[in-house]
Amino acid sequence: MARADMLGPIVAALAVLAATSMGARAEEANDYPTSARAEYVFGCMKANGETRQSIEQCSCSIDVVASIIPYDRYVTAETVLSMSQVRGNLGGQFRSSEQASNALNDLRRAQAEAEVRCF
Numbered sequence: 001m002a003r004a005d006m007l008g009p010i011v012a013a014l015a016v017l018a019a020t021s022m023g024a025r026a027e028e029a030n031d032y033p034t035s036a037r038a039e040y041v042f043g044c045m046k047a048n049g050e051t052r053q054s055i056e057q058c059s060c061s062i063d064v065v066a067s068i069i070p071y072d073r074y075v076t077a078e079t080v081l082s083m084s085q086v087r088g089n090l091g092g093q094f095r096s097s098e099q100a101s102n103a104l105n106d107l108r109r110a111q112a113e114a115e116v117r118c119f
Helices: 004-029 033-050 051-069 073-081 089-096 098-118
Strands: none
Touching: 033 073, 051 073, 051 089, 051 098, 073 089, 073 098, 089 098
């Protein structure tokens, strides 16, 4: 009977631990703010037609991207895309930097995976 009495608190502790780790994973998977997701979907729809089907596909696409790369890496890649279009020395730094190139490649790989899964 002593074992049965000890089993209850152990099971309860394991349940709390499992719930905590599942909540942390959910937060990690959803670290993109709604505004960033909406901006991505709007841009995607502009490029793929403004239809109901494109809403579904573009929403799926940002979900896949978000599952592959963390939000801070996504922001870095988006910044590189934007700044690399600036003419002159400043834009050149973004076009030639290895760190910028790596961030951009990560985003492109995530978008390619999203293309395969969603379109």
